[in-house]
Amino acid sequence: MSADRGRELGDLAAAMVDLDHPTKRETAVWARRHLAQRDLVAADARSEFALDDWRRCAERGLLGLFVPQRLGGAGDDVAAALLTLEGLGQGCADNGLTYALASQLLSTQIALVRFGTDEQQREWLPGLLAGTSFAAFAMTEPDSGSDAFAMASRAERRPDGSYRLNGHKSYITFAPICDMSIVFASTRPEAGSWGISAFVVDSSSPGVTRSEVRPKMGMRTTPFGDLDFDDVIVPPTALLGREGAGASIFAAVLDVERSYVFAPQVGAMERQLAEAIDYARTRQQGGRPIGGYQAVAHRIAAMKERHERARLFLYRAAMAHVVGSDVPMAAALAKIVAGDVGIESALDATRVQGARGYLSEFEIERGVRDAVGGLVYSGTPDVMRNLVARHLGVG
Numbered sequence: 288m289s290a291d292r293g294r295e296l297g298d299l300a301a302a303m304v305d306l307d308h309p310t311k312r313e314t315a316v317w318a319r320r321h322l323a324q325r326d327l328v329a330a331d332a333r334s335e336f337a338l339d340d341w342r343r344c345a346e347r348g349l350l351g352l353f354v355p356q357r358l359g360g361a362g363d364d365v366a367a368a369l370l371t372l373e374g375l376g377q378g379c380a381d382n383g384l385t386y387a388l389a390s391q392l393l394s395t396q397i398a399l400v401r402f403g404t405d406e407q408q409r410e411w412l413p414g415l416l417a418g419t420s421f422a423a424f425a426m427t428e429p430d431s432g433s434d435a436f437a438m439a440s441r442a443e444r445r446p447d448g449s450y451r452l453n454g455h456k457s458y459i460t461f462a463p464i465c466d467m468s469i470v471f472a473s474t475r476p477e478a479g480s481w482g483i484s485a486f487v488v489d490s491s492s493p494g495v496t497r498s499e500v501r502p503k504m505g506m507r508t509t510p511f512g513d514l515d516f517d518d519v520i521v522p523p524t525a526l527l528g529r530e531g532a533g534a535s536i537f538a539a540v541l542d543v544e545r546s547y548v549f550a551p552q553v554g555a556m557e558r559q560l561a562e563a564i565d566y567a568r569t570r571q572q573g574g575r576p577i578g579g580y581q582a583v584a585h586r587i588a589a590m591k592e593r594h595e596r597a598r599l600f601l602y603r604a605a606m607a608h609v610v611g612s613d614v615p616m617a618a619a620l621a622k623i624v625a626g627d628v629g630i631e632s633a634l635d636a637t638r639v640q641g642a643r644g645y646l647s648e649f650e651i652e653r654g655v656r657d658a659v660g661g662l663v664y665s666g667t668p669d670v671m672r673n674l675v676a677r678h679l680g681v682g
């Protein structure tokens with residue numbers, strides 16, 4: 288093993304065991320002080336994205352966490368990036384904002400960094416890192432979700448080398464405000480997944496329509512909607528990677544997204560846990576703090592156990608990326624675990640606080656709604672289990 292790789296693994300192990308790591312703590316303190324200062328109950332009700340907070344994150348360099356320094360980002364320090372995302376989720380109560388941030392960093396930006404041409408990177412990365420432009424990663428369609436490669440979108444190559452793009456993408460993070468989208472479409476339908484290509488499409492191109500914000504159950508402050516492509520002419524320079532490489536680009540990006548997208552939620556779980564402990568110590572029933580009842584104490588112990596479990600799988604996945612083996616398996620497991628424990632712990636946080644946990648004004652019930660999306664985005668747990676089973680030689 289190379290010295291660099293050994294050091295990266297060492298950094299990840301140190302990050303994993305240190306719950307009070309300075310990088311995480313400092314980010315949490317900063318986020319608590321500078322983000323989510325608005326009325327979040329109202330923002331949630333109005334599905335309102337926090338543009339000012341986004342810009343603050345940009346100024347602190349958070350939008351470049353996974354972008355190498357040569358491209359204007361913070362570098363390739365995965366341990367620092369994960370600790371920062373955890374701290375962000377811990378300190379910022381706007382889970383929609385932190386999910387949106389992780390989603391953009393781990394989908395469109397990763398795709399541009401790994402597969403983009405110099406020209407594509409030069410055109411889009413500076414605005415994305417500065418927080419002045421937004422990007423969407425557009426794969427899902429009304430009739431192709433889990434079966435992602437069965438898409439209906441088509442990009443037909445024209446004699447001059449450009450493509451005519453037609454399709455409808457649905458349930459897309461950032462769709463309503465994206466300046467650019469990475470769009471997957473079939474350039475050779477008869478070749479199945481080998482015929483899928485990815486394009487970097489400027490939203491100002493004639494024929495591109497962005498939907499209004501579509502209301503959803505949770506993470507309402509994440510802009511979310513659909514994209515329509517109606518006879519959009521995209522130049523050959525818009526191709527991301529080679530023609531026909533779309534499926535492998537998608538798989539590579541999703542391995543990264545599944546591995547790390549829950550990092551802010553892991554931080555949010557730590558916040559929920561601290562609030563539950565506080566409440567259990569102070570809320571009196573039957574003449575004693577409710578934390579004195581074993582039922583409540585065990586509930587809090589279970590929240591702690593789930594938080595640690597999610598962290599272990601998160602850092603385990605990061606180690607798989609560093610070593611370069613077992614990545615799809617580790618990413619799928621991280622996704623399954625984080626999705627499940629996120630909901631269970633948000634529900635327990637609600638249980639601990641009784642009716643207070645159920646009322647919107649105390650901002651605890653929102654955590655449950657925010658966590659449910661984790662059962663769907665980046666692939667459902669059913670589909671993740673299919674993937675794990677396939678890697679084990681069954682299913």
Ligand SMILES: Cc1cc2nc3c(=O)[nH]c(=O)nc-3n(C[C@H](O)[C@H](O)[C@H](O)COP(=O)(O)OP(=O)(O)OC[C@H]3O[C@@H](n4cnc5c(N)ncnc54)[C@H](O)[C@@H]3O)c2cc1C
Pocket residue numbers: 423424425426427429431432433434457458459460461506660663664665666667668669670673
């Ligand atoms: C908050 C959020 C953000 C999102 N952001 C994006 C984005 O930015 N870009 C993007 O492209 N997409 C995005 N999506 C869409 C998401 O990727 C899809 O919703 C997801 O892949 C599931 O597809 P589907 O909704 O069509 O469900 P379906 O695939 O129709 O699944 C419905 C049910 O059937 C089960 N099922 C389906 N196939 C199988 C199978 N083979 N084996 C076992 N069970 C199966 C599923 O587990 C699920 O329970 C987002 C979704 C959400 C909720």
